[in-house]
């Protein structure tokens with residue numbers, strides 16, 4: 333019981349609208365495009381209107397994003413012959429409670445977009461049947477290892493690609509198990525769009541959402557990690573306990589909405605709910621037939637995904653690519669998502685924090701070798717000048733000029749979600765820091781100031797005098813603190829570079845706080861700029 337109470341407490345840190353806005357406003361990506369997702373409509377006229385709007389948005393989005401985001405067409409045109417490279421590129425992460433249908437939905441998307449042929453599907457169907465798990469065959473497309481198939485769970489963040497009319501997608505499938513949250517973090521830290529899968533089946537929505545399930549934790553992590561747009565698919569609508577019931581869909585939407593708001597999402601602008609059946613593939617590539625679901629007038633999943641607008645990224649900025657993995661292949665290959673800048677074959681770069689000078693031998697984007705890749709792209713970069721053993725996940729591939737800094741301490745604004753056993757947090761508190769691809773033990777060495785988001789504007793003007801160091805803080809508190817790590821970490825101030833400046837703190841497998849880097853020591857010294 334106490335667990336439930338704590339969960340609720342943690343799930344609604346800032347409940348006041350103003351407070352949420354303040355926290356959220358601070359956290360929002362500065363370069364984000366503030367265009368809404370196509371709205372689901374309440375009546376058919378609005379449905380058509382919103383579809384028209386979304387089609388216009390799609391066209392606009394495609395042209396706009398092609399000019400501004402990640403793959404810059406002109407440059408790419410010169411270098412790649414593939415038609416698909418003219419499309420914008422987005423990363424999608426599937427989040428939600430275990431068994432909600434993430435793998436099934438992901439598998440179905442791949443099937444519907446022609447990534448998997450009928451023969452393979454038949455093979456999976458047979459394999460699933462042999463293991464008496466008939467209904468899992470779609471999930472097999474995503475859950476590729478034998479171990480995962482036997483257990484019917486997704487263990488690793490599996491990658492897959494598919495395309496809609498205007499967009500090339502990489503799916504980062506995130507599993508739902510508690511112990512796999514670190515994987516979900518690495519998936520979500522690279523994603524532009526989150527597909528939150530909710531099971532509408534009787535009892536399953538409740539387990540995932542109300543009784544300490546992972547729905548809440550995943551949503552909060554996704555927001556902190558920079559997933560700015562969320563598509564909430566209410567899945568299993570075909571299930572006998574649901575039967576495409578509008579009441580059930582409305583119930584889930586109305587229960588989720590306040591929580592999504594309290595997690596920092598602008599529900600009108602950044603969130604789209606829609607009913608689907610991942611298993612049957614309904615309302616996914618094409619809109620649900622009226623004979624199945626008479627009340628839904630909104631878009632289908634592919635339409636929503638194709639028209640999502642994403643934050644702008646700077647292809648001309650300094651190179652920043654957090655390394656998520658590495659291996660040897662006639663050179664040292666590093667993998668990751670380019671967060672800023674463009675990496676060209678032949679470039680001289682730095683691997684930070686160990687300041688290794690490297691040369692780019694080749695760049696691979698998806699399965700294709702390319703001459704260059706821009707921000708937003710998931711790439712494999714072959715490097716000369718560094719041994720694979722000298723690189724760790726969390727290192728950053730950086731331009732030589734304006735290189736990323738490496739720090740052993742920083743000041744952060746921390747929002748406490750849920751401390752273990754309802755404990756308090758004071759100086760000396762130890763936890764595990766997750767920031768882009770970094771996982772590092774850390775200690776909170778100083779609590780500088782508790783922040784009352786509601787009163788922030790007032791106190792800002794006369795703050796210096798009133799500053800009082802708290803001895804401890806509790807669940808729900810927002811605090812300015814200093815964090816120390818044992819090894820140097822490559823991070824950025826959140827206001828300058830949100831992707832490298834937001835983090836989560838975890839302890840004993842639970843997320844206890846989310847935060848952002850607000851102050852870094854001055855270059856070449858361990859002193860912080862004067863407050």
Ligand code: GDP
Nearest residue numbers: 430431432433434435436467471568609610611
């Ligand atoms: P994950 O843990 O979130 O990846 O969930 P899975 O995709 O592995 O699905 C869990 C179970 O739910 C499997 O038995 C699926 O066949 C079933 N399932 C998933 N989507 C649907 C759906 O749309 N309708 C029905 N009836 N069952 C589904």
